[in-house]
Amino acid sequence: MQLADHFNEFLRTTVNLGQVKLDLLDTRVEAIYRALKADEEIGSLVLGKIPQGSWAHRTIIDPVGGTEFDADVMLLMAENPDWSQSPKTYIEEVYAALHRHSIYKDMPHSRKCRCVRLVYSNSMHVDIVPYVVLVDGREVIVNRDEDTWENTNSQGFTTWMRIQDQIAQGNLRKVIRLMKFLRDHKGSFTGTRSVILTTLLGNQVHAYKKFSDPGYYRDVPTALLHIVADLDTYLQANEIKPSVADPSGSGLTFDHRWEQNTYSYFRDRIHKHAAEIHDAYHAEDKDTSLRLWQDLFGPEFKAPVAATSGSKFPAAATTVTAVARPGRAG
Numbered sequence: 001m002q003l004a005d006h007f008n009e010f011l012r013t014t015v016n017l018g019q020v021k022l023d024l025l026d027t028r029v030e031a032i033y034r035a036l037k038a039d040e041e042i043g044s045l046v047l048g049k050i051p052q053g054s055w056a057h058r059t060i061i062d063p064v065g066g067t068e069f070d071a072d073v074m075l076l077m078a079e080n081p082d083w084s085q086s087p088k089t090y091i092e093e094v095y096a097a098l099h100r101h102s103i104y105k106d107m108p109h110s111r112k113c114r115c116v117r118l119v120y121s122n123s124m125h126v127d128i129v130p131y132v133v134l135v136d137g138r139e140v141i142v143n144r145d146e147d148t149w150e151n152t153n154s155q156g157f158t159t160w161m162r163i164q165d166q167i168a169q170g171n172l173r174k175v176i177r178l179m180k181f182l183r184d185h186k187g188s189f190t191g192t193r194s195v196i197l198t199t200l201l202g203n204q205v206h207a208y209k210k211f212s213d214p215g216y217y218r219d220v221p222t223a224l225l226h227i228v229a230d231l232d233t234y235l236q237a238n239e240i241k242p243s244v245a246d247p248s249g250s251g252l253t254f255d256h257r258w259e260q261n262t263y264s265y266f267r268d269r270i271h272k273h274a275a276e277i278h279d280a281y282h283a284e285d286k287d288t289s290l291r292l293w294q295d296l297f298g299p300e301f302k303a304p305v306a307a308t309s310g311s312k313f314p315a316a317a318t319t320v321t322a323v324a325r326p327g328r329a330g
Helices: 002-016 019-038 053-057 089-100 155-168 173-185 194-203 222-238 260-282 286-297
Strands: 046-052 068-077 108-113 116-120 124-134 140-141 148-151
Touching: 002 173, 002 222, 002 286, 019 068, 019 124, 046 053, 046 173, 046 260, 053 068, 053 155, 053 222, 089 108, 089 116, 089 124, 089 148, 116 173, 148 155, 155 173, 173 222, 173 286, 194 222, 222 260, 260 286
Parallel strands: 068 124
Antiparallel strands: 046 068, 108 116, 116 124, 124 140, 140 148
16 A cells, blocks of 8 residues: 555654754854855865755765764855865865864865765765866866766756656655655665665656656655666666666766676666565555555654654755756766
């Protein structure tokens, strides 16, 4: 059985990142932005910020066991001709600005390949991704390991996600969160990065599916059944790891984000989950269906106790500083 009310309750109480944490994230990102904007060395280069990744896509979930969650933010910076021969300077200078700050200098912060990471103890970490629009019009982020620019179009990814979710009648994002829950909380297909999981699930959503079946994505369990089954069909037809293109149209792929052995494990796990979802969805007896859904998602999957007001997940991620420019965190 579908048990759509159980899914809505499960998302609200167990899967979704709570509003308190989302508000805290907004507050902390705004504080980081103000600190960098006020820095005497790089402040004049800081032009804006753009939420990125699962935060922007509204696919962020509550972390396992109260561990820290992560969020990406793109830091729009003006091009500095003095740094043109060494793009990694942008990451080095953002790191140095945090190191100069009276508060952030005492917090763990480090330089990654494409970002500067700032860690809040037992809470969250924020990945700050320098993003530049070059004089030739190219939108780029930094690959610090190779000291080069990478083309980017994160607004394109966010737009693609919005379109796919609309086709899926608002249920694609929820399906992605559920599958992330299986990965993170149930230890299934570990090693598969969120950007790959999001892209592969989103790629299965097509408007033509609703021509013969208008209710193909009508609620969460039905969308979950069909999207995962369609993904399973695609994966079973590809024993060798297929190329996963960035749907933003940047021309890049995410192929470097996983190896063949990770893909093979993911392929096997999705095949198993597709069968489990099919059996739970099509069980005619409610008790049997509930048991099968709980076998998959755990005992937290249960009927709502009573009607509640509000939602644990907001209607949209908040962009505190509006910047009408696309970009992509690598």
